[in-house]
Amino acid sequence: MRKTAPYWVSGFLDLPADAHEAGSRFWENVTGWRRSAPRGDFGEFSTLEPPAGDATLRVQRVFDGVSRMHVDLHVPDVREAARQSLDAGARLLADHASDGYIVTRTPGGLAVCFVDNPGAVPPPPTEWSPTLQSIPDQLCIDIPAHLHDQETAYWSTVTSRPLTEVPHHPEFLRLPAPGPRGLHLLLHRTNSPGQVQAHLDFATTNLPAETTRHLHQGATLLQTHPSWTTLLAPTGTPYCLTTRHP
Template sequence: MDVLWLWCFLDRPAPAEAAWPFWCEVTRSRLSARRGERAEFATLLPEAGDPWIKLQETAGTCRTHLDLDVEDIPTAIAQAEALGAQVIQRTTQGYAVLASPGGFTFCLTTWDRSASRPRLGPTLLDQVCLDIPPRAYAAEVAFWQSLLTAQVLPGRVPGFALLAPARELPLRILLQRLDADAPAVNAHADLACANRSQAVAEHEALGATVVAEFPHWSVLADPAGARYCLTDRDPLTGRLA
């Protein structure tokens, strides 16, 4: 499938005011006008370049999902189904909701022909990590590799692999093999940090909570309770420092 742009969607329970100002601050973005039947959607508009992060106010729990922009949604649906995806919802509003073989929700959306790279900074939300139960790992890796026509590159840390699509996209997709089982594949956002300890302090001052510390990353929870990671990766290259 020719995926032309990737979006990181941060789904947060209502009220949006619990988390949206936080994400504006940490991504150095401004909030677009709210849209949707319940004004439940907004986009984070960066200082330069096209946006790649969207926000959704939901009635459910915190979640991170991906939107894949494609030229033709019916063709993309057929390709995804042939690879093992299940269609959850078909709409007449320019998108479809699907689930990967491991149960991760993603959307196929209409490309608006935005294609410039996002801006860079000392801290950059540039990666979505799929947290995959051991039983689903092989099938999930094969699915995303084929869907994005990507190479699978082993990570420097055991249990991780990186997808490398042929087309340059604003988001990296990291595949993590969990140690314990889980009902379905989930995901979280990763931010590359030029100075992780400084970034942690800044995020705490804005309302985040440190959950755990590891040699190469810190796990935090945003003001809505959603977990994400600050990582020792170069914001320019995405690689571990």
């Protein structure tokens, strides 16, 4: 494996300080995963720990009042992976390589961390009933059309993965990984202005039942489609439920 190729992908839910506790509880409840003890200089980090397998979601308390997601790419060599990303158009935000991570921003403005945390075993879906299972299994990178070409080239470079078209959906590109690699990556061309953003996707065996379950936990329904539903978490973070099998 190349020193820069990610062996695992995980997502960070960045929650404002005044909504951190309620937001963390919401994500615990909809995933079925328990929050770890806090860590970091200010207790700002925690992990949503599945009962088996390796974690793919973490939570961070932020102080700028904005709910969002950022991406962690787990790599063998954080310095070399970050250097490659800068060559692909990223910008360096913070070098904490001595602590195992480097923070960058993609050409389109999304925060991406290169980290050396372990990850190898996918967590199983949570079984809510005999007919309902679900799991957060994908990060969707939402790319405004005017940033699309450079951003998609960046993601193909830093992941060492080819861009693969999605049948009947020209607005999507997949970055398939060989074998288990944490969260899947999906690139989505949008008509929105502004910077690149990321949102979380769940896979579920029963989309209507899973939608109802999330609404009962405090989510707001934004849109419905035949194969996915778009929701808004109580802290203002959009995310989707999909008909992909968990």
